[in-house]
Structure formats: C-alpha cells, structure tokens
Amino acid sequence: MAGTGRRRRWSTDDILDAAVELLRTGDAESFSVRKLAATLGTDSSSLYRHFRSKTELLRAVADRQLEAAMDGYRPEGDWKQRITALAGRARDVFGRQPQLAAVWGRYGAGGAGSRLIAEELLQALRLSGLPDAEIPVRYHRIVVLLTALITSEAGMGGLTSEEYEQGMEHFRVAVLGADPERFPALAHFARDIRPLGVDRPAAFEDILADHLASIDAVIGVVGESVGEAAERSTNPAS
Template sequence: MSTYGDTDDTAPPGRLAAGRRRRRTRTGTVLSQELIVRTAIRLLSQHGHDALGVRRLGIALGADPSALYRYFRSTDDLILAVADELIGMSLKDVRITGEWRGDLRCVGLQLHRTYTAHPQAAVLAASRVTRRPNEMRGVETGLGILRDAGFGPDDAARYYHRFIDFTLGFAAIDAAAHTLPAEAEAADRGAWQATYTRLPADEYPRIAESAHALAQTMSTSAYPGALEVFLDGLQDALDRHGR
C-alpha cells in the first residue's frame, strides 16, 4: 500500500484540517478533502483499489501528487475518509419519525443501497471504523432509535452492533458480487437457472423441488427479507421484556 505521509491514527477527527489552506489545482479547481474523497470514490468505481495511488489521484484532480500529503497522511487515511463519506451519503435521506421499526429499516436500506451503488469503495470500507463525524452521527442515530424503542443502554449497544454488522455484511457480499467482471457476475447469477434447475431429482431431491424458487430468489439481494427477520427478532426481544 502506498503512503502519503506518516500515519498517526490517534489524531482526533478534524485536527488535520485545522489551519489548512485550500489550494487551487492546475485546472483552477479548489483542492479540498471533500473533493479528493469524491474523486477517490469515482476512480474506485473505474479502476478498483489501484485508483488510490497518489499519481492517479493527482492526475484526476489536476494537482501535483505531493499536494495530497497536505490532506491525507496515508492511503489508509484516505480509505477511512471514503468510508465516512459513504456513511454520510447513506444518512442524507434518513428521516427519523419515532416509529422504531420503520426508522431502523430506513437506516439499513439506505446503507445497503449506498454501499452497493459504490461497490469498489464498499469492499474497502465496510469493515472499517472511521472515527469520523458521519460514523459518529450514524452510531448516535442507531442507538437513539433503539433507546426510543425501549431498550436500555447496554442492550441498545449490543443490538446496534448486531444490526450494523448484519447490514454491512450483506452490503459487502452484494458489493463484492458487483465488482466481479461482467462475464463472471452474469455466470454466477445465471447458474441458478442454467445449472441447478437441471440437477437430477433422484440425486438432489430438495434442490429439485425448490429449483425454480432458488433461481428466482438467488438473483436478487437477500438483505431486505433478512432485515425483516432481524426486526422481528428485535420486536420479540421487546415483547419478552414487556417494553
């Protein structure tokens, strides 16, 4: 992994930006952390992880590659900023109504939708802890929904952990599928119809009786349906404690 500078992961969010003067690129664009992150997400969709090389980013921004050193300490620092931007994009359209199930569903679906829309970035970002403002806002939002539903502080923390890992796990799986070469992705999707519907029933009786249902359901993400099962589990937990 290429580095832009010395890494200090203990620095609090926002410290690096303090006192940093915005600079214009050779094309006249004002260089900023926000512009670099948006450009990195765009390049990731085109070139994968190689997009985060300082030279490629500098060319795309019309800036001297050394200018990136002033904004990000390392490639990993930039990946964390990309991860936080994805969270911010996900939260943009979330509206908290006070109905916990609908609110948590909205957060989950927006996260999943954003990550699968930017699969190359999502594969890098889904497992990271950004320590940045959007992530903190997301954690506060998720805990707030669960506390308002009736869970105590400790239970809210545990259920939030399960919810976010559950959601990002599905997002990472679905995003990874979208990063495959088009031919491989099509072959994987088509296999449920082309291969599994033709297996001999005497050898694979359970597959044979469910083959057409498999071909239909396996071509789409399981997340929306699995999310409802998860929410049902939360409702059961609330009911058991009379909340």
C-alpha cells in the same frame, strides 16, 4: 512570473471530493492513489501527506458518503421505521460502489458520518424499549448485518453483464444439473431455487425486517418479565 511553476496544494476536502467523483464515474475496483493523484495533477507522495494509505483514504471517502447520505435526514415513525430508513440511506450511498462498501464493512469509517449513523441507530434502539444493557449488543448486530448485506449487494451490482451471465450459467450447471442420488434435496428444489442476484433487493428488506422483529420479540419478553416482577413485589404471597 514567480511561482507559476509551482503545483497547487490540495486540501483534504479537495482530495476527498476528487476521490468521490473518481469512484462515481470510474471503475471502483481499479481505484488507486496513483490514479487519483493523476486526476489532481499531482503525485502520490503529496496525497500520502494527508492519508497514510489507500485504506485510510477510502475510509475517509466512505465517511464522507455517509455524511452526505444523512444530509437532510429527519427521524420519522417508530424505532423500526427509523432503522429501516437509515439502512436504506446507507444502502443507496454504497450500492453502486462495492469497494467502498467493502471498506465500510471491513473497517468502519469512524468520522462524522459514521457517528451520525451510530447516534441515530442508538436513539432508535432506546425508543424501542430495550433495556440500556441490551442496546450495545443489538446495535453491534444491526451494524454487522447492514454492512454484510450492503457489501454483498454492492458486489453483485458491480458485475459486468458478461460476468453476470457467466455466473448464471454456473448456477444452472450447479443446481439444475445436480445428481439426484448424491444431492436429493438440491435436485428436489432445483427448479424453485433462484440465483442469489435475482431477489437480492427483496432479501435485503426481508432479512432486515426479520432481525428487527427478533428484537421486538426480546422487548416483549423483557416487558413480561418486568411485569411479573412488579406483580410479585405487590403480591409477595402469590
């Protein structure tokens, strides 16, 4: 029958769906366009008609994941609660995929999912009372902080049990075995210092909360300055 030997032509959405599934079920570090093509029963060249590089493909996958993470999202609470909720969604979607987290942190994504995250972050910051002139800088710092925290946490989550144990052993040697004459402070606090992977989830939440509190402090200072300026305008002799 004519045409039975022809390969199926995969759409961009088909390719992204397959890539998401491959990353979910396989080893993200070994993900490749060739492996994805084999999963689809085609060759790499057919995928490069849709994406010029592996990085471009992964950026599109990352954006697809962000879009899925925002599905059903409804803003609730004050501006800090909204930003914390967004951080949690991004963290959940990338938490088990260190390669995607690294791509998002390094390049951003740039599609609909990224725009949804950006829009909600900016809306939350506008609700905070920050002057418009301050918002772009604060937005950028929050995104940098989130990508760094999520990428770091995802990297830890991608370790095998053997790699984790090796890391713990290196930690014990480096910290508990420190020469007190050369490293007096390290030796003093050695038994209270915890490996980075142990309290990373709590550290994520604390660091984000501290950053949002620092924005709150700026809002307070701006509010006081505006109030003082208004008082001077009504009482010019004071």
